[in-house]
Amino acid sequence: MDTLNDRHIQSLDLSETLWDRVFTVAPLVIIGTEEGESYDMAPKHMVTPLGFGNYFGFVCTPRHSTFRNIQQTREFTASFPKPDQIVQTSLSATPRSDCYHKAEDILQSLSVLQAKTMRAPVIAGAYLYLECDLFKIIDGFDDYSLITGTIRAAYVDKDYLKVSEWDEREQLMKNPLLAYIAQGRFAKISETYNFPFPKNFKK
Template identity: 60%
Template sequence: MDMNDNNSFIPLDVSNSIWEHFFTVAPLVVVGTKEGDGYDMAPKHMAMPIGFENYFGFVCTPDHSTYTNIKLHKEFSVSFPFPDQLVLTSLSALPRVKGISKFDQIISTLPSKKANTIDTLLVAEAYLHLECKLYKIIDGFGSNSIITGSIIAANVHTDYLKISEKEEQEQLKSNPLLAYIANGRYAVISETFNFPFPKGFNR
């Protein structure tokens, strides 16, 4: 591909959202919150560590119960599902039925467990669990906000704990990762390669 060939690129109209016109890779997580007498769980893909310390954040809209629940209770959980949990993860995105709580309708039937340090649920079959206290909500990204939390507890499945750099490729081949391909697709990542950092590189 000749990156200098202008015919290789198509300009996008930035007066509208550009994200529907190409693919990007993102993690797929399930955020758990306390809601009323029950709980809520919702999948999120605009999610990431915030820096190299123990902070995690994701994009949400104030119109969603996840936002209002976190603003009220000041805590949330994050579950990273195994690839074979995709369908169950998708079920947590089902819309609510009017007059019936999402917990009674959907969440109570999903395989979940209580978090250890906060009053939320975690996806039982996940390879990474994070328990977070609200750090900061940043509003104003159009109709969206960034919710960030301090990680106060974390648990990783033994098969996904990094042990040796020499074994990383084989470990990921045996224990793949679930990724969301925005918008509307997913991938199971099992083939990986060492990144060619330049000599002397420091993050």
């Protein structure tokens, strides 16, 4: 086997932030948490299902109120917005200031609902909602941590529900997905293709 060595391949300096030097594709969700008598919402793209069971996780830092809120309440929501909600998703990242609580401005701009099984908020109009109990927090990724949750309840927009009778390509064409292109771009995914799995492949 030849060693990786090609004039089109460039070595990256790992003393700099690797993920700012390349494009990657990720989901984009809004994490909702209860914060005292109010709430907090924050967009996250380092998110993933954990296995094929009812577990979900995302990366956060103790510097963010999302992290501290979940430590205190031990629960959170995840809203998966649609592509036409990109502005609302961006507004959920509005920073706090000494003059106002973040939620006061978000309420002016976002359509926010309360989750069914907890006081944490969700964004109206998303295509998938998760209501999660904190499972565990895994520290040690420099100053970041992986927050994992057990999914208590889940809800989906019927147009996005996978049904065997529907053509998936046509369904996604009519109901596209929102993707985050790190760092700082987004995409509307409507054109999809069948993946060429090898024969007898099993998940």
